[in-house]
Amino acid sequence: MPHETLVHALAAGAKTPEGFIFVDGREAETSVSFRTLEERAARAASALRDRGVEPGDCVAIILPTGPSFFDALLGCQRLGAVPVPLYPPVRLGRMDEYVDKTVAMLNAVRATALISDKRVRRILGRVVEQRPTPSIRAEELLSAELYDGPLPSADDLAMVQFSSGTTVAPKPVALTHRQVIANVDAILSFVPTNDGVRRVGACWLPLYHDMGLIGCVFSAIVSAGTLVLIPPEQFLAKPHLWLRAISRHSVTTSPAPNFAYALCTERIKDEQMDGVDLSMWALALNGAEPVAPASLRAFTQRFAQWGLSPNALTPVYGLAEAALAVTFSDPTTPFTTLHVDRDALAAGHNIAAISPSATTVELASVGTPLPGFAIRVCTATGDDAADGTIGRVLASGPSLMRGYLHRDEQPIEDGWLDTGDLGVVLGGDLFITGRAKDVVVLRGQNHAPHDIERAVDGIEGVRTGCAVAVGDVSEDGERLMVFVEARTPTDDMAAACHSAIRSRTGLEPSLVTILEPGTIPRTSSGKLRRGETLRRFHAGTLAAPESVSAWRMAGHLARSAVGWARARRS
Numbered sequence: 091m092p093h094e095t096l097v098h099a100l101a102a103g104a105k106t107p108e109g110f111i112f113v114d115g116r117e118a119e120t121s122v123s124f125r126t127l128e129e130r131a132a133r134a135a136s137a138l139r140d141r142g143v144e145p146g147d148c149v150a151i152i153l154p155t156g157p158s159f160f161d162a163l164l165g166c167q168r169l170g171a172v173p174v175p176l177y178p179p180v181r182l183g184r185m186d187e188y189v190d191k192t193v194a195m196l197n198a199v200r201a202t203a204l205i206s207d208k209r210v211r212r213i214l215g216r217v218v219e220q221r222p223t224p225s226i227r228a229e230e231l232l233s234a235e236l237y238d239g240p241l242p243s244a245d246d247l248a249m250v251q252f253s254s255g256t257t258v259a260p261k262p263v264a265l266t267h268r269q270v271i272a273n274v275d276a277i278l279s280f281v282p283t284n285d286g287v288r289r290v291g292a293c294w295l296p297l298y299h300d301m302g303l304i305g306c307v308f309s310a311i312v313s314a315g316t317l318v319l320i321p322p323e324q325f326l327a328k329p330h331l332w333l334r335a336i337s338r339h340s341v342t343t344s345p346a347p348n349f350a351y352a353l354c355t356e357r358i359k360d361e362q363m364d365g366v367d368l369s370m371w372a373l374a375l376n377g378a379e380p381v382a383p384a385s386l387r388a389f390t391q392r393f394a395q396w397g398l399s400p401n402a403l404t405p406v407y408g409l410a411e412a413a414l415a416v417t418f419s420d421p422t423t424p425f426t427t428l429h430v431d432r433d434a435l436a437a438g439h440n441i442a443a444i445s446p447s448a449t450t451v452e453l454a455s456v457g458t459p460l461p462g463f464a465i466r467v468c469t470a471t472g473d474d475a476a477d478g479t480i481g482r483v484l485a486s487g488p489s490l491m492r493g494y495l496h497r498d499e500q501p502i503e504d505g506w507l508d509t510g511d512l513g514v515v516l517g518g519d520l521f522i523t524g525r526a527k528d529v530v531v532l533r534g535q536n537h538a539p540h541d542i543e544r545a546v547d548g549i550e551g552v553r554t555g556c557a558v559a560v561g562d563v564s565e566d567g568e569r570l571m572v573f574v575e576a577r578t579p580t581d582d583m584a585a586a587c588h589s590a591i592r593s594r595t596g597l598e599p600s601l602v603t604i605l606e607p608g609t610i611p612r613t614s615s616g617k618l619r620r621g622e623t624l625r626r627f628h629a630g631t632l633a634a635p636e637s638v639s640a641w642r643m644a645g646h647l648a649r650s651a652v653g654w655a656r657a658r659r660s
Contacts, residue, residue, distance in 0.1 A: 092275075094244045095267035096308060097131075097167050103314040104128040110310070110317050112156060113335050115324045122157055124314065127164060129236070130157070134165025136234035138203070141226055145170030145242070147202040148250060148495075150223065152176050152192070152210055155297055155321040158228040162205040163297075168237055172247045174199050174262075175298035178206075179213045180323055184635050185646055187611075189216045191260075196221045198262045199250055199495055205231070213646060215653030222657050244268040250495055251300055253410045260613070262495040263410045270304060273413035273489035274312045276460035277305065280418045281343055281373060289315035292336050292344040294325035296616075301378050304414040305345055329354045330362035333393070337366040345375035347616070348382050349555035351389040351403075352547070356554060358392075369397030373421050377406040379617055380522065380540040381454040383427045385547075385554075400424050407456035407522060411507055413489035416465065417520050419457035426455040426519060432596065435523065436535035440478045441514060449596070451541055455519040463487035466506065467515055475514075480523055483513040528620050530561035532568050537561075537597065539620060542572065545594035546587045551576045557587075558610050560624045562600075569600035573623055573632075579604045603627075606634035 093099035103109075103124035110127070112120045143149060149166050151173055153159040159175075166173040176195055179188050196204070196217070206214055207228040218225060242248075248267040252260035281289075291310055295302030310317035318335050325332050333354065336344055351374075376386060386403045394400070405425050408415040419425055428443040429450035435441055444450060459465050466474055467481040475481040484506040493500050501508050512529070513522045524538035531537075542559035546552050556575035561568060574587050584602040591599055609632060611619040626632040636642065 093271055093312060095167075095242050095246070096248055096270060096311060097164075097241055097267075099271070099308075099312045099314075100124060100128050100131065100164060103311055106314045108310075108314050108316045110157075110160070110319055111339065113318060113320045113324075113331065115321075115328060115331070117331065117334065120157070122160075124311070127160055130161050130232055131164035131168045132236040132238075133234050134161045134231040135169035135237035135239070137231045138165055138169050138171060138226070139237065139239070140234055141203070142224065143169065143171050143203050143226075146172065146247070148172045148174050148199040150174045150176050150196055150199070150201040150204040152178050152204065152206045152214065153228055154178050154207075154210070155319055158207055158231070159297055161231045162228060165231060167242065167248060169239070170242045170246060172199075172250055172264075174201060174250045175303060176252075177296060177298045178210050185213070185216075189220070192217045193220045195252060195260065195262070196223055198252075198497075213650050215650030215655075215657070217653070218657045219653035242267060244271075247492070249303075251298070251303065251410050261497065261499075264492045264495040265413055265489075266492060269413055269489040269491065270308055271312060272462070272487075273304060273415060273460075274309050276462060276487075276489070277309060277415050277418075278313055279461055280421060288340070289313055289343070290318070290339050290341045291315060292318040292320070292332065292339065292341040294320040294322050294332050294350075295345070296322050299378075300408075300410050300414045301345055301347075305375070325350075326353075330358045333358065333363065333368065333396075334366055336371050337368060337396075340370040342370055343373040343375070344371065345377065345406075347378040348376060348380065348385055349616070351376065352382070352385045352554045355385070355388045355392045363393075363396055366396045368393060368402075369399070371398060371402050373404055374398075374402040375404050375406050376425075377408060377415075377456075380524075380538075381405045381425075381456065382540075382544055382547075383425070383452050383454045384544070386425060386454075405454050405456045407520060409485075409509055409511075411491045411501065411509075412463075412485055412487060413491070415460055416463055416485045416487065417457045417459050419455055419519075427452050428455075428516065428521070429453075433535075435480070436537050438480050438536055440476070441480065441516075442478055443516065451538075453521040453523065455521055457520065458518060459485075459520075460487070465515075465520055467513055467520075477515050477517075480512055480514045482526060483509045483511045483520070483522070485509055528560075530559055530570060532561065532570060532597065537570075537595070542570070542591055542595055542597065545591045546572075546574055549583070549586050549590060551578050551580060551583060552587070553577055553607060556607070556610060556618075558618050558620050558623045559599075560620050562624060570597055571601045571603070571624065571627075572599045573603050573605055573610060573627070575605045575607050575610055577607060579606065605632070609634045 109123035293306035430441040539559040543557040
């Protein structure tokens with residue numbers, strides 16, 4: 091391992107001219123070198139120590155993408171404290187939900203301090219009231235002298251990140267420096283390199299999520315490569331900012347979940363691509379949610395005229411408990427798919443590649459294990475499944491977590507992690523067929539929800555990637571229920587969705603419900619929460635976020651101020 095810890099990696103990067111480039115919504119840029127980041131981290135470490143933070147303490151960080159986030163993150167690591175990045179309050183229409191989740195995560199890690207900036211602090215009073223946590227202002231972190239204390243060791247905790255929480259409450263995943271660097275090194279071994287070409291990445295992903303933090307930020311630090319950073323809310327509002335930044339800086343690697351590629355295909359106009367050149371983008375990683383081959387093909391075709399290589403789109407697979415990545419597709423060839431019989435897939439039978447037809451389902455390969463990693467597909471009895479047999483995916487490798495922090499529940503047995511995903515190995519490649527807890531069971535057959543959900547993409551007015559399919563049990567037996575968000579709901583939209591689902595999957599939904607944008611609950615990383623959608627439907631609480639008027643915002647701020655006052659008195 092070339093670097094003992096991420097702190098050592100940053101020190102090595104400080105000897106190069108590389109660093110981070112921050113891009114705002116107007117495409118104005120601010121560059122911060124690794125040398126500057128290292129110095130700021132040392133000052134932040136002193137400031138944290140002066141405010142009572144000790145090595146080993148968990149410190150929550152609630153900050154947007156920007157230099158202050160890295161002051162807090164890298165300052166904690168320099169001190170030997172454990173940073174816990176949490177998502178900032180960006181969905182103001184769901185503040186009660188945000189407060190409850192944030193308090194739960196602070197309790198889960200037993201946070202000894204919370205770092206936020208002036209803007210975020212205005213909203214966090216109710217959080218601090220419920221979970222009294224010493225609050226540190228990000229603006230104060232650079233006021234101290236350089237910290238010269240001992241460096242952390244490889245087996246010290248480098249961070250805590252939360253699992254996605256698609257089916258259950260997010261769980262705190264504790265990772266050491268050794269584990270994070272092992273995963274980064276494995277990822278970098280798959281990244282194509284060209285002699286004389288600088289390694290440049292671009293990231294709009296949330297920095298409280300593993301793909302953004304480990305896949306982009308820590309990969310850049312370990313490899314001493316430049317990283318272009320765009321706030322996620324800016325990308326969602328203006329997706330062209332991402333592709334323009336890739337062009338402007340000759341970016342070679344940039345990842346995104348499936349919905350982002352669909353969003354770019356739908357929303358970016360030709361005139362927004364003026365002067366753009368994507369020919370240097372060698373690795374467009376696709377992970378964090380089920381891969382939709384049709385979306386990736388559409389993206390490739392849409393942006394081919396601006397130099398995008400057909401080889402760039404690269405599906406991958408991983409999870410927070412393994413730090414990040416477990417498998418990678420071959421980055422030098424177009425992504426691989428195969429068609430399998432829909433009924434055989436639903437029945438869980440052995441499957442094989444067959445010719446495409448109206449009764450087949452297309453699966454995308456997520457590749458083979460990274461160096462040092464291994465996967466197994468196991469049957470219900472725990473035996474290794476034969477090639478072509480669907481089963482639960484188990485993973486092993488040097489970056490598996492130490493465990494869930496402060497929890498007895500540990501999903502690792504004999505070095506193998508039960509991922510909770512279903513998959514199949516064909517021709518040596520892994521194909522993910524669904525999440526075990528999300529499977530829709532109808533008449534004894536298992537159906538992947540994402541295949542049902544994709545059937546409604548492309549219907550006029552339907553928001554791409556914003557549908558949820560769930561199985562429900564009533565007095566009448568098992569039934570399929572589908573919830574779909576639409577930009578402008580119409581009377582005939584439910585019928586159109588029903589028809590599309592029947593045509594693509596052969597299934598007859600018992601109920602198709604059209605919802606306003608933002609109604610379907612999501613994880614902090616943007617993944618759909620299918621079980622929670624069904625629970626809220628039955629409870630009568632499945633509703634769109636409250637509109638955030640000036641009066642409602644004033645109410646949020648007033649309640650936050652009261653919360654701060656009560657916290658200070660306690």
